[in-house]
Amino acid sequence: MSTGRTPASTPRAPRGTHDVLWPESARWEAFVATFARIVESSGYGLAATPVLEHASVFRRGIGESSDVVGKEMYEFEDRDGTMLALRPEGTAPVVRAYLQHRPVLPWKAWYLTPAFRHERPQAGRYRQHHQVGIEALGETDADLDVEVIWVAEHFLRTLGLADYVLSINSMGDGRCRPAYVALLARYLHDHEDELCEDHRHRIDANPMRVLDCKRPECRAATEGVPYLIDHLCEDCGPHFERVRSGLRALGIDARIDHRLVRGFDYYTRTTFEFASGAIEAAQNGIGGGGRYDGLAEAMGGPPTPGIGFGIGIERVLLACDAEGCFEAAPPPLDGWLIDLVDGTSARDLSIELREAGLRVDRGFGTRSLKAHLRAADRSGAYAAVIVGSDEQASGTVALRPLRGGEQRQVPRGEVAAALRALRETP
RNA sequence: GUGGGCGUAGCUCAGGUGGUUAGAGCGCCAGGUUGUGGCCCUGGAGGUCGGGGGUUCAAGUCCCCUCGCUCACCCCA
Structure with missing residues (x-):
């Protein structure tokens, strides 16, 4: 690992980006080939969309209030004055592509993409990292949620990973979530003094984000908080139950995590996350996703339900290193x-x-x-x-x-x- | 954005209290075999000691600044 030794005159990769060279790159090839094989045998076709998008795709899709859009997105003015952005994630561009071309629903797509976020780099976190993922648009059927989670799970298993935890939760929808959020806000206000410094004064901005605060004060203060899954409406409740029973039927071990509140505004109903137990670094989330039934509408299109996930290549490979699996070696020359x-x-x-x-x-x-x-x-x-x-x-x-x-x-x-x-x- | 650790050959690292031409192992190149690899032996190339400034007769070594790498917080893949 070269440090600051290189003379200032010779160029180096920008901070937080990295080169993947032979023979490590052979592992990437195998990674992508394995993913493509699995998703294509489940009906997903490749969607290659631009690295550049109009910034509004993410501002409207992911949400201004999220950190990813609010303070981490690479956004700049093009020569003609339009605001462009380097994609910080994979879902919004695929939904944009759907709205632009209107393929027949249900539409199932997979992608391989770099993702850009301006953060301070650390182990398992880069300014340019890479994700593979799938998106399925046009179906609210809970069995599709099960399929999507199965694809992610099956892929990780195929790589040889075993030491990880799958967490799931339901975020409700536009009908039941507002009432819950109000209920949660009341609870948090009642326990205001017990919260950590940061969240004490920001309860009303987004009460649900307090739930995944890692600080012990917040953890303790929210121990007896009401659970969203206990306040789901008559659509979301059975939907979540169907997802759970589907996973159980497939033998997929999913743990309900009431604190699982994902950072993008577009999530509704089912959300899930895979965390590696083998990675020693702090960044152990190797993949995650969920339903985003309101996203297409938020981007100005017709209401179109959707669900998908993204998996971080660098982090999964880190987990593979830790578990000693998926050591893909290139075939030798003849x-x-x-x-x-x-x-x-x-x-x-x-x-x-x-x-x-x-x-x-x-x-x-x-x-x-x-x-x-x-x-x-x-x-x-x-x-x-x-x-x-x-x-x-x-x-x-x-x-x-x-x-x-x-x-x-x-x-x-x-x-x-x-x-x-x-x-x-x- | 905040904080900690670290910057000596391509890589991994030595270089007590400042003192002459900065070292090792691995890797690379060549020779030991007029055309025979891996092992071994010999030799060689390769460094403005991250950069700048300062202290000193003298700085890789001490001080300041700066850049870079790295880890953690925040957030997330």
């Missing part, structure tokens, strides 16, 4: 070409072998055979394919296995088959 004459054989043979479907790389330049073989060994290839003047004259190559086995001369036309055989019989 061969490494060494040309000791003039490079013509390596040039032609490498292309020929690649077109035949083999994984092949080569050395360049005039270096000693020893140096070439060192490079071949370092590459991890199964075999070195050497062409010297003898081989070039006789139309053969020297095929040298690098993981045990005898070197032998092979006619040029049989190199592909020989390499394939070597790969299949280790």
Whole structure:
């Protein structure tokens, strides 16, 4: 990990951003491929939307009062004066895309996206991090909530993770939440002196946020608070019950957390969150989501229910490191070409072998055979394919296995088959 | 936005109370084999000691400022 050593004159990645290079990037490829396989086999199609959006997409969607929009969003004026923003999350852009194109409902989409938030970086938190996620629009059926949670859970399990907790809660809807919020505010006012400094004077701004305050004072003061799930209306109550029974039927262990109040204004009804128990750093939330039945309307479209989740790639990989799972290694090269004459054989043979479907790389330049073989060994290839003047004259190559086995001369036309055989019989 | 810790080769780190040309291991390159890797041996390249200012005969070492990295709070993936 390089520190401030780099001279000021050479550029470095901006604060809070990071490069993902080979071979770690191979793990990312496998991560995304695994996710794509799972969601596409559940009916979700890729939605690739711009990194830039009109700032209003998030201001109206996520809500001005949220920290993410209020103080962390990368927002700037474009050359023509319109306000643009780097997407801080994945849901609002997908809903915007729905409103713009109106695909037939129900519409199920998945995404892979960078997300930008101007925060002080720390372990598991970046100014540019990456998320995969899904969104399903146009259905209020509680069984869809179960499906969405199952997809997230199934994906984490597939990576090999086991040490995490799934929390769920219901945020109610526009019918039952206001009454509950009023009830909660009354309770909090009654216990005002017991709250922490920050929340004492901000009860009315958003009473529900007091619930997930981590300070012991607030924790204690809200111990006997009324629960929202006890005050759900006749639509939200049964909906939540159906979600719970669905999860139970699938054997998914979900813990009701009355304090689970997610930070975006658009959430309604079902909300959920996955927290890793293996990550030692403070940022242990590896994924979360929920229903946002009012979001499309808030963005100026017709009422359209929706539900989805986002999973943080960096944090999940951190959890995988901690649990020692998902160590995706890239497949080794089948061969490494060494040309000791003039490079013509390596040039032609490498292309020929690649077109035949083999994984092949080569050395360049005039270096000693020893140096070439060192490079071949370092590459991890199964075999070195050497062409010297003898081989070039006789139309053969020297095929040298690098993981045990005898070197032998092979006619040029049989190199592909020989390499394939070597790969299949280790 | 607030607070703590840390900045010496590509990487991981040594460098008592300031004292001559700043070191090691790993990695890289080359040689030990006219065309044979991994092990071993030898040699080499690579550092404005994050940057600037100050104290001093003398600063990697002491003081100040600054930048960067990192961890935590807040919030969140």
